[in-house]
Amino acid sequence: MNDNDVREMLERRAGEATVSSDAWDRIAERIAEDGTGPTVLAFAPPRRRFKAAIVLGAIAAALLVVVASMAVIQASDTSEEQVRVADDRTSPPPLPDREPDSDPPTAVPALGQRPVWPATTDEGLARLQAEADAGRRPDLLDPRAVAGGYLSERFFDDASRRLAQNFAVEEFFEGDATSGEIPYTSPPGASTGGTVLVRRAGGDGAIWFVVSSISRRIGIQVAAYDGKKLTGEASVAGGGTLKVEISAADGTDPLSSESRPVTAGKPIDLRQQFAGKPGLIVRLRLAEAPSGTVSFTEIRVDKLPTASPPPAPPTPQTFEAGAQAAARRWVRALSSKDADVAWELLAEDSRRTVGGRAGFDARFTELAGGWGAWDGSPDTSYRVVSLLDEGAGKADLPSDLPRLGVVVLSGRVAQEGAASFQTMSFPVRGTQDKVQIDPFTDINIELDKADGAGVGSRTVLGAYAPAGARVWFVLDGATPVGPDTSEGADGDQQHATFTSAPALSPGRHSFTVVVLRVDGGVASRSATYTVT
Amino acid sequence: MNAEMSTTRPSWDDDLLALYRQRYEPMVRLAYLLTGNRSVAEELVQDAFVSVHRNWQRATFPSAYLRTAVVNNAHSWLRRRVLEEHHAAARPSLVEGGFPADEMWDVLEHLPERQRTAIVLRFYEDLPDADIALILGCRVPTVRTAIHRGLAALHKEIER
Numbered sequence A: 001m002n003d004n005d006v007r008e009m010l011e012r013r014a015g016e017a018t019v020s021s022d023a024w025d026r027i028a029e030r031i032a033e034d035g036t037g038p039t040v041l042a043f044a045p046p047r048r049r050f051k052a053a054i055v056l057g058a059i060a061a062a063l064l065v066v067v068a069s070m071a072v073i074q075a076s077d078t079s080e081e082q083v084r085v086a087d088d089r090t091s092p093p094p095l096p097d098r099e100p101d102s103d104p105p106t107a108v109p110a111l112g113q114r115p116v117w118p119a120t121t122d123e124g125l126a127r128l129q130a131e132a133d134a135g136r137r138p139d140l141l142d143p144r145a146v147a148g149g150y151l152s153e154r155f156f157d158d159a160s161r162r163l164a165q166n167f168a169v170e171e172f173f174e175g176d177a178t179s180g181e182i183p184y185t186s187p188p189g190a191s192t193g194g195t196v197l198v199r200r201a202g203g204d205g206a207i208w209f210v211v212s213s214i215s216r217r218i219g220i221q222v223a224a225y226d227g228k229k230l231t232g233e234a235s236v237a238g239g240g241t242l243k244v245e246i247s248a249a250d251g252t253d254p255l256s257s258e259s260r261p262v263t264a265g266k267p268i269d270l271r272q273q274f275a276g277k278p279g280l281i282v283r284l285r286l287a288e289a290p291s292g293t294v295s296f297t298e299i300r301v302d303k304l305p306t307a308s309p310p311p312a313p314p315t316p317q318t319f320e321a322g323a324q325a326a327a328r329r330w331v332r333a334l335s336s337k338d339a340d341v342a343w344e345l346l347a348e349d350s351r352r353t354v355g356g357r358a359g360f361d362a363r364f365t366e367l368a369g370g371w372g373a374w375d376g377s378p379d380t381s382y383r384v385v386s387l388l389d390e391g392a393g394k395a396d397l398p399s400d401l402p403r404l405g406v407v408v409l410s411g412r413v414a415q416e417g418a419a420s421f422q423t424m425s426f427p428v429r430g431t432q433d434k435v436q437i438d439p440f441t442d443i444n445i446e447l448d449k450a451d452g453a454g455v456g457s458r459t460v461l462g463a464y465a466p467a468g469a470r471v472w473f474v475l476d477g478a479t480p481v482g483p484d485t486s487e488g489a490d491g492d493q494q495h496a497t498f499t500s501a502p503a504l505s506p507g508r509h510s511f512t513v514v515v516l517r518v519d520g521g522v523a524s525r526s527a528t529y530t531v532t
Numbered sequence B: 001m002n003a004e005m006s007t008t009r010p011s012w013d014d015d016l017l018a019l020y021r022q023r024y025e026p027m028v029r030l031a032y033l034l035t036g037n038r039s040v041a042e043e044l045v046q047d048a049f050v051s052v053h054r055n056w057q058r059a060t061f062p063s064a065y066l067r068t069a070v071v072n073n074a075h076s077w078l079r080r081r082v083l084e085e086h087h088a089a090a091r092p093s094l095v096e097g098g099f100p101a102d103e104m105w106d107v108l109e110h111l112p113e114r115q116r117t118a119i120v121l122r123f124y125e126d127l128p129d130a131d132i133a134l135i136l137g138c139r140v141p142t143v144r145t146a147i148h149r150g151l152a153a154l155h156k157e158i159e160r
Helices: A003-014 A023-034 A048-053 A122-133 A143-155 A319-335 A339-345 A348-353 A356-374 B012-035 B038-054 B062-087 B103-109 B113-123 B129-136 B140-159
Strands: A040-042 A173-176 A179-185 A193-200 A208-215 A218-225 A229-236 A240-248 A254-262 A279-288 A294-302 A381-386 A403-415 A418-430 A435-437 A461-466 A470-475 A485-487 A493-498 A507-516 A522-531
Touching (some): A003 B012, A003 B103, A003 B113, A003 B140, A023 B012, A023 B038, A143 A179, A143 A193, A143 A294, A193 A294, A218 A279, A218 A294, A229 A240, A319 A339, A319 A356, A319 A403, A319 A418, A339 A356, A348 A356, A356 A403, A356 B062, A403 A507, A403 A522, A461 A470, A470 A493, B012 B038, B012 B062, B012 B113, B038 B062, B062 B129, B103 B140, B113 B129, B129 B140
Parallel strands (some): A173 A507
Antiparallel strands (some): A179 A193, A193 A208, A218 A229, A240 A254, A240 A279, A279 A294, A381 A403, A461 A493, A470 A507, A485 A493
């Protein structure tokens, strides 16, 4: 077998690909549906064509959650309300008209961080935490129980005083120690249902709370709440009656509640005036006709910061805090296309590796599209792991080596129209007065298991790394550990392995390999593995 | 980078259509090689065109942007597929039925994502290592290693 054999095989196989005669029409439709409108906070119904191309499984809900930094993708129902390119089938559709923002927000606050249930305020959560600490609310320490309690309340029918629609809670997918999601079906086993997103403020012993609930049947696109008005748009996958209820985040009584008939795929305007609230909780409850199936989506929209320049970030007190702040600023800078800020955050090694400022600028669009997608993700965690304590374990490394760490990002990220749970990491370097990130390197790390792979609870995980380099493994943001085995250190590359002890628990795990070369070069690579 | 890249675009509509006429079918073929699924390949390429349109003002080289979007979309789809298979009892073949068995193709199917993509971009798209590195978001040595390992795996399985 030689290179030509590979080429011939690929050419032959490529010829099997088929092209639809109406491809341009479909692209034009999608562009028209896509628009360039408000920021998407949540999105439920997938496009039918794409939905047909994938298997809907337990993770389907995750595909339906689209986070803040991506552009709007309107829900589509190919049977109705489709935007069509009428006569000239060879011309692209016009750019969608946009209503100019009268007071465009400068930033979107972190979404999915604040509670919607069982309390909506810090005080309320503190009271519940005290009850849990006293042993009176053990249910709040179990994320599935929290999701179940939440769903029971939301599906409860005040009029009949019964559960309006039964549901079945599925497995808890742990994002990290403080966040995760619980898919559910309702009615049990049906394709309808959604995902409950939960968080907690600390580790074991901290209560879980719901931050949002995303139905597969209801999408919300919300631009902002600026302290005066809510702007946004929703769409549904099935026609029926939609109840729109909006409450203040610091209160329980609805500020607004109305029911309206809705049609699948037709945009539903959510604009309303609500002055002086710290944030809003938006609940949409859809009763589809004629099936009567009930679905609901609930999100929290906190007030945007004012348009005045943001205050200078406080000086971090620790390397870890500084690293986390630097990582967030990096992601935010890429999301907001601020190349100058991003460049300032780059460590010298990365600047050199990327080809200087010119090379950085040349790649900036692609970088922004990838890394920037993490900005605004409703449940992204930034976990900082220190690699070398000051003065410890550095004897064989350059004397001027700064503090080193790795920032591990985990969460649902929306890219190219779908959201999926991802893990990403990059090294950080700290000196006396600043922390810089160091994501670009010529160090090659290759994981044994592909990102997204399923693994057993006792699977040996491993990676190839340059020989002679130090290797650490970081599981779920925990303390880094050295390899169990390392082979091939006398060649160009070593193969290092790691086995979790105790065995990996069922669910999702983030796995990061960190490599520190003797010249001080550092790199990391991450993947998400699922244990069933 | 590539001869097909253009730096001047008088208006998005004419050029988007031109890009479609020039690159749609090649990109569908590329997506098919990466995913092994004909219908999904078209979906992913159409999504990529929407992305190109959305980012038209920022995409310095729309053709390169399009290819990167196709590769990224394919990677996303493959990751989702892995997860979906994990939830499904049976693992479906990457390749749709109806075609004769091809041992090399079967091996390619089971290569790690990066190796498979690097091989397709090298031997089908004929891209240099630097361009592949740009698309994959990694360094050139990583690309070379991926291709080397991928070819070694193909060779090993074929010779077995």
